[in-house]
Amino acid sequence: MGARASAGAKNPWIVAMVVSLATFMEVLDTTIANVALRYISGGLAVSADEASWVVTTYLVSNAIVLVASSFVAKRFGRKRFYLGCLAVFTLSSVLCGFAWNLESLLLFRVIQGFAGGGMVPVSQSILTDSFPPAKRGQAFALFGVAVVVAPVVGPTLGGWLSDNLSWHWCFLINGPVGVIAYFLVRATVEDPESAQKERAEMRKKGIRFDLVGFILVATFLGALELVLDRGQVEDWFDSTFIIVSTAVCVGSLLIAIPWFMTKDHPVIDGTLIVSRQFGSCMLVMGATGAILIASTQYIPQILQENYSYTATWAGLALSPGGIVTMMMMFGVGRLNSLVQPKYLIAIGAGIIAISMYNLTRVYADLNFGFFAWARIYIGLGLPLIFIPITSASYDGLRRDQTDQASALLNASRNVGGSIGVAIASNTLAHREQWHQSRLVEHVVPSEPSYVNAVAQATRYFIDRGVGAAEAQSRAMALIGRQVAVQSSYLAYIDVFFVLAMVSAAAVPLALILRNVDMHKGGGGGGGAH
Template identity: 75%
Template sequence: MANAATTGGAGEERVDRSTNPWLVAVVVALAVFMEVLDTTIANVALRYISGGLAISSDEASWVVTTYLVSNAVALIASSFVAQRYGRKRFYLICLALFTIASILCGLAWNLPSLLIFRMIQGFAGGGMVPVSQSILSDSFPPEKRGQAFAVFGIAVVVAPVIGPTLGGYISDNFSWHWCFLINGPVGAFALVLVYLLVQEPEALRKKREEMRRQGIRFDVIGFLLVATFLGALELVLDRGQVEDWFDSTFIIVTSVICVSALLASIPWLLTAKNPAVDLRLLATRQFSSCFIVMLATGAILIATTQFVPQVLQQNYGYTATWAGLALSPGGFVTMVMMFVAGQLSSKVQPKYLIAIGAGIIAFAMYDVTRLNPDLNFGFFVWSRLYLGLGLPLIFIPITSASYAGLRPDQTDQASALINAARNTGGSIGVSIASNVLAHREQWHQSRLVEHVVPSDPAFIETMRNLQHFLMERGSPMADAQNQAVGLIGEQVRMQASYLAYIDVFHVLAVISACAIPLALILRNIDLKAGGGGGAH
């Protein structure tokens, strides 16, 4: 696959730029926007999906996580497959398969069918993002790649923000099925434009022929080991709380499979001739720091996009549409900041921008810990605005920083790993937040119930006042007493829920803050060279 290093320098081979590169950027961004949108569009529709398919809310959450995991797994293979069989051909196949799978998701008749189609959708989408980055890298000269990746960044960062709003509106006014069906016409339109406008560099055709002559094959074993590790890890994180962690045979067996796959993959990937994942990249300070920062960023982006609408619907009584609208202003700020970050990335070292972005995000998460029943719509809008300021300061600079010092043959792997980090981080972030929420809600409820005892003066006074209030409205004394107990129990549950969500946002704030020192240990890059060769 053509990359930053092969497109910069004296003997560079580029695509024919007779087509306006900005037109290519918009077309590619449209396809990526559609793909990334599907990571979150179903978030606020989960309650509708749960009711429509007669499943629990926990089962419905698999609609999100299965997509993220399959997407991350596909990212690992995308680099080689695109090189071996042709970038444009691979991109068109992925886009077509994604569009068909989206329609099938909208037509799903039960949970297993929906999860299967979501997995197909995730696999297809996983191949689109890194190839999109490579197309952009080849379409623009090095000095303009920062602005080009700002357009790409808008799709990657704004789509998860718009997703809940669009998904909420569709679910409230139409049906959750249309959250997926709308990809049909958009995908078909993008497919035609990609076919007509995107070109493949001659260097890629030569490399493909050379790979065929040398008989280079895909590392199936390495890929299966990594896929098993990621899939098992997701199962453990998703089902741990429900299955009571290591008191469950299922969790123990899945954990053993997860660890075994990881341990087996390390020596294999280090010794394989053409490994599915280049582990040596993760052994370098520069790339490993970028990888971990992207994990944390993905965790914050996806977890907040799921849990802010969730708390608004559960604790504040918002509809799915209004819960999604609380995130929308942050999306517009992110859109503007993407262009600002694109300009700054050519003037300021990435490590400083990433550190500032992580600090802003940590503040945004800490600000949400002021959660209480009296908060209005504006509070959640402002909290998302802060997040929208910080995210672009990470996404754009980290692209340049992660490719600094890499050899030309490593950039495609780097692209796949960085994108896999974002999706894997999102999946892990959702799982961690879900477990913290469930565990801390139980803990807070246990502590609060300790004060709800007949000997407690405050409890006695509250019961008396509630009974008097209910009796004045026509309830018999016996019924009023039972109703009062029920109301107090509901208040205890709600207070425990608020406190648990506060704990979730505390954890996300800590995760964000940990990214600051990781950013500062990154080395300086050559800003004039487009970040050490550009970025995918």
């Protein structure tokens, strides 16, 4: 497939900017609602736990469609499929903004996720066909800016919109942007001749969509998300609902494995997943997605809950990291042609692990700069993973496997992000209860330190004109609040420690990857992720 096939006679960099704009909008929605969850919870009169489904339902539905996007794009035409996804995504975004209750919002978010899931891998295919191998590294760096920076910009933009307008604008803003992107894509992107021939060949051979495989994937991911999201609330395996959901999850996986390994045209190529090279890349991408999405949710959350930041300022704490990531993407695109990808990935994962571990030093007197620098350090590591992992994952693949490889890596990022949020949420809830139980053991009359603290606090209130009985009651309430606050800090420390371990686990996975041929133009076989 020749260069500029998807760009026609147009400058391929125009095509790259257009598809990057559409992708930026889609990926932005993975995090734009993160700091608005309190507003959504209050506006729709639901609990904070229920409001968090606004994030996870989008990620899961997005990942489900990703595995089918390659076949559908080939079968019905890449440009037609892309425009259809963009139109439905834009419409469902506006409907999210007008949602009247949680159920309607979740329904529109699922539709939005389904539509958005097809956009990223098709964008990568368009870039692959628009640039010669030697220039793809820089093109994918531009695309990578959209994929990596959008989740960081999301909380900042979402926080400002929520504080100054309303949470509805976190979704309504996609309306005008989506319309502009639709007409730009329609005017600049063309289906290459080879893709048209491939589509005709598929029709001639009667190749059909693997509906059974798609249902198995959707069932597995949906049940897994239910278990992870509801496990803490339902008391895990003391709940019949969790037991049944787990059985469905495991059962669908056990059926899917032989199905994907033996079917002629499965929705997922099982040989890709079980290969050492590509399978390891999927795991690394999943771990990276977990860090990217979970940290993007829980850093603003601790700032809002424990430091009384507004949604805007909580989001702004992530912005410097996004700027650093954006600046590094292009440099890493060049570095990727000089250094073996596995070493860059390992270094990036190591930097992120150290950065997450640094966040375990949180305490009450920290300022804005601490969290901004923490995110900057994470931002230094992300580009060292997202660009090189393209070269590593596409190495040795056949031409007909690249589209599915792109879809699977993006699905890994989203599933990893959803799992990361669920793990962080469960860790926070469980460890906060555990720490509070341990601290309360020392808040008893037999503890001299507790007696002294109550006495000092009581004198403080008496000196301000409060009666003795009321002063003692306020003193005990004050100590109770301090126990709750300290439990919260300790629980967040545990969350950041778990995320650090997840990132650290990606280092040995990266190092077992094989060396790639550095003479192919810096990993020009595929897309950025």
